[in-house]
Amino acid sequence: MTFQDKSRSYQKNPSFTQRTPHDDSITRGICDHCGLINYVNPKIVAGVVAVWEDKILMCRRAIEPRRGFWTLPAGFMEQQETIAEGAAREAFEEAQAKVEIDALIGIYNVARISQVQIFYRAQLASPDIAAGPESEEVALMGWDEIPWKELAFPSVYWALQHYHQTREAAAFAPFSEPEDWTTTPGFEDLARRYSDG
Amino acid sequence: MTFQDKSRSYQKNPSFTQRTPHDDSITRGICDHCGLINYVNPKIVAGVVAVWEDKILMCRRAIEPRRGFWTLPAGFMEQQETIAEGAAREAFEEAQAKVEIDALIGIYNVARISQVQIFYRAQLASPDIAAGPESEEVALMGWDEIPWKELAFPSVYWALQHYHQTREAAAFAPFSEPEDWTTTPGFEDLARRYSDG
Numbered sequence: 001m002t003f004q005d006k007s008r009s010y011q012k013n014p015s016f017t018q019r020t021p022h023d024d025s026i027t028r029g030i031c032d033h034c035g036l037i038n039y040v041n042p043k044i045v046a047g048v049v050a051v052w053e054d055k056i057l058m059c060r061r062a063i064e065p066r067r068g069f070w071t072l073p074a075g076f077m078e079q080q081e082t083i084a085e086g087a088a089r090e091a092f093e094e095a096q097a098k099v100e101i102d103a104l105i106g107i108y109n110v111a112r113i114s115q116v117q118i119f120y121r122a123q124l125a126s127p128d129i130a131a132g133p134e135s136e137e138v139a140l141m142g143w144d145e146i147p148w149k150e151l152a153f154p155s156v157y158w159a160l161q162h163y164h165q166t167r168e169a170a171a172f173a174p175f176s177e178p179e180d181w182t183t184t185p186g187f188e189d190l191a192r193r194y195s196d197g
Numbered sequence: 198m199t200f201q202d203k204s205r206s207y208q209k210n211p212s213f214t215q216r217t218p219h220d221d222s223i224t225r226g227i228c229d230h231c232g233l234i235n236y237v238n239p240k241i242v243a244g245v246v247a248v249w250e251d252k253i254l255m256c257r258r259a260i261e262p263r264r265g266f267w268t269l270p271a272g273f274m275e276q277q278e279t280i281a282e283g284a285a286r287e288a289f290e291e292a293q294a295k296v297e298i299d300a301l302i303g304i305y306n307v308a309r310i311s312q313v314q315i316f317y318r319a320q321l322a323s324p325d326i327a328a329g330p331e332s333e334e335v336a337l338m339g340w341d342e343i344p345w346k347e348l349a350f351p352s353v354y355w356a357l358q359h360y361h362q363t364r365e366a367a368a369f370a371p372f373s374e375p376e377d378w379t380t381t382p383g384f385e386d387l388a389r390r391y392s393d394g
Contacts, residue, residue: 023330026275042274043238044313077239078223082306083313104304104371107315109279116241116280118304133220171370174301 042114045155046086047074049163050099052124055140056160059094061152062136069152072159073097074117087120095138098125106162106175108155119159121167154184239311242352243283244271246360247296249321252337253357256291258349259333266349269356270294271314284317292335295322303359303372305352316356318364351381 016029021037029038049072050057058070073094077086084101091097099122108117129138143164151157155177162175178184182191213226218234226235246269247254255267270291274283281298288294296319305314326335340361348354352374359372375381379388 039240039273040276041240042276042278043236044241076236077313079237079239079311080308081239082308083304084306085308107280107301107304109281111277111279111282114276116274173368173370 042116044077044083044086045074045115045117046077046083046090047072047117047119047155047159048087048091048099048101048122049105049119049159050091050095050097050122050124051167052127052140055127055142056146056163057091057095057097057124057129058139058141058146059131059135060137060139061134062131063134066152068136068150070147070150071152071156072119074119083118084120087118087122091122092132094132094135096128096130096132097138099123100125103166103169103171104174105159105166106177108158108175108177110155110177110181117155117159119155119162121163148186151186154181154187154190157184157186239313241274241280241283242271242312242314243274243280243287244269244314244316244352244356245284245288245296245298245319246302246316246356247288247292247294247319247321248364249324249337252324252339253343253360254288254292254294254321254326255336255338255343256328256332257334257336258331259328260331263349265333265347267344267347268349268353269316271316280315281317284315284319288319289329291329291332293325293327293329294335296320297322300363300366300368301371302356302363303374305355305372305374307352307374307378314352314356316352316359318360345383348383351378351384351387354381354383 015032016038017032018027019030020027021030057073059073060070061067073091075090077083081089088099088101091099102121102123105119105121110117127140129140131138146160158175158177166172182194212229213235214229215224216227217224218227254270256270257267258264270288272287274280285296285298288296299318299320302316302318307314324337326337328335343357355372355374363369379391
């Protein structure tokens, strides 16, 4: 549902009821006026492991969730862009970084929050980076400098590890999420919070 | 926007205005009552090239768009499932087929309609298939039986070709969409309609 067409009647007084459309098996929000079905589907998060020489671009989050923790540039893909364009845009928005997208590293289903996170390997055009509005701080980090105990999300750990395993490879099959995300090193506390209910 | 929580005030009389949220650069529909932002993002279509011996499962569409044309089982991914689960569900809904997902064949951006189409290779558990409500007819086709002039979408052509190129490979880097979809063989008429207007 876009609300972009101001001529449409639903724009004036939208009102939706939960019903199962004809020939469907799932309950959807359906407009009481025009019958428009509000399909809600998983969203893509597009991100990069962006590299300058042997250093990786990392950002410290200035926003919730996980404010203050370190992440890779990543964010929701927008309408009418490709995944790679979305990933490059996020690198610019979060770290003012210009990147050239390279190989696909991983496709990580995060089904419990209806996200698909897709990370590419990318080359930085220069080491000139700066914190965008969603970052407190940005840095180029060597492998041994990565703050493994202060990563924002399990997928950041996965993308970094999968990048590292394939950094010499030109082409390879992309990785998936692990069977059980709660075993991701550094996320024991977060996992415990989920298992406690 | 889900409308799943019936206790929320926006459910009673939703009214959205197009504005640019704080710290955003894109105009969104924002609820006049509660400030909820209606983010609209690209959707994932999950599909399979499902194989029994050397034959490929194809479905003739019973619904628009491209009713009467042949397609691979594919459809919009639903909340809280993985891409592979969505692809397997579509194979069952459209062709009553039980499949085991294998390799990732391709990730095809269709940016002009804000879709990402993701196709997996899959093995059929048996040759027992039957048309679901969205299919007029289903069939197991040898490579030479595929109706190349009657395919529903360019991505069906891409997924079939990319499957064929990698059918002996256990692991490989997935394919992307071509630079220019209008050059896809069999879609000359469709391409002309787009370029005319």
